Amino acid sequence: MGTHHSVSGAAAWVAITSTAPYTLGIDPLPISSVVIGAFVTAGASLLPDVDHHNGTIAHSGGLLTRGVAAVAGAASGGHRHGMHSILAIAGFTAGTILAGRWQATVPLLGEIPAGSALIFLALVAFATKAMKLGRGGALKLWVGSALIVTAVLVLAPEQLEWLPLSVMVGVIVHLVGDMITTGGVPLTWPWIPKPPKSWSASPFLDVIWKKNGYVALPILGNTGSIREWCLFAVLSAYTAYGLAATTGLIAVAA
Ligand SMILES: [Zn+2]
Numbered sequence: 001m002g003t004h005h006s007v008s009g010a011a012a013w014v015a016i017t018s019t020a021p022y023t024l025g026i027d028p029l030p031i032s033s034v035v036i037g038a039f040v041t042a043g044a045s046l047l048p049d050v051d052h053h054n055g056t057i058a059h060s061g062g063l064l065t066r067g068v069a070a071v072a073g074a075a076s077g078g079h080r081h082g083m084h085s086i087l088a089i090a091g092f093t094a095g096t097i098l099a100g101r102w103q104a105t106v107p108l109l110g111e112i113p114a115g116s117a118l119i120f121l122a123l124v125a126f127a128t129k130a131m132k133l134g135r136g137g138a139l140k141l142w143v144g145s146a147l148i149v150t151a152v153l154v155l156a157p158e159q160l161e162w163l164p165l166s167v168m169v170g171v172i173v174h175l176v177g178d179m180i181t182t183g184g185v186p187l188t189w190p191w192i193p194k195p196p197k198s199w200s201a202s203p204f205l206d207v208i209w210k211k212n213g214y215v216a217l218p219i220l221g222n223t224g225s226i227r228e229w230c231l232f233a234v235l236s237a238y239t240a241y242g243l244a245a246t247t248g249l250i251a252v253a254a
Pocket residue numbers: 048049080084174178
């Protein structure tokens with residue numbers, strides 16, 4: 001589910017850039033990067049499901065994003081295939097780093113990191129859609145997201161520096177999220193070794209390394225289970241608490 005993936009991504013970002021550094025006595029990221037990054041990582045954690053014709057990304061921008069989803073699905077073998085692998089983690093992260101090298105001159109703003117800005121734009125739009133924060137159609141969603149990106153480019157362009165980390169965290173969190181449901185993921189795609197018959201005959205082992213070669217640790221059971229909703233509630237509460245504590249909305253004993 002898109003919303004569950006995006007909340008997991010935001011929670012992971014808060015944990016990695018704020019809670020863990022404070023706990024370990026290391027300098028956390030600046031408050032603005034924790035907050036903006038949580039939102040952007042929420043968007044990044046939807047990326048593997050770009051292979052789904054009926055997913056949040058496919059539905060976020062009319063014909064264009066539906067076309068992107070169709071191409072991504074076809075190129076990677078369908079939903080929960082290539083986009084749900086270690087190769088995908090590397091690909092999305094490397095792609096973001098490479099895109100970060102593209103600078104372009106635009107009216108009013110001058111020279112901007114155009115590649116990073118476009119990825120940032122897409123991730124903000126995906127997160128807004130998944131968290132159901134925006135009302136109205138695709139045009140409103142993307143114009144609103146473009147305003148946010150423009151504000152970041154003008155006020156705090158250094159925010160784009162952590163973008164590859166955000167994408168990597170988001171994609172990993174997505175794969176973990178899918179792995180803890182019964183479907184599992186083909187982590188080693190395109191090479192998906194299948195277990196020997198004796199392995200599949202065992203009811204427990206069969207759940208972890210499945211007949212089709214997918215791997216899972218299905219502590220949540222099926223997608224949409226009560227356990228999944230409970231985890232979602234806990235992660236939502238943690239993210240809200242973490243952001244409130246980071247921004248000083250609530251005081252936390254040092
Ligand atoms: Zn998925």
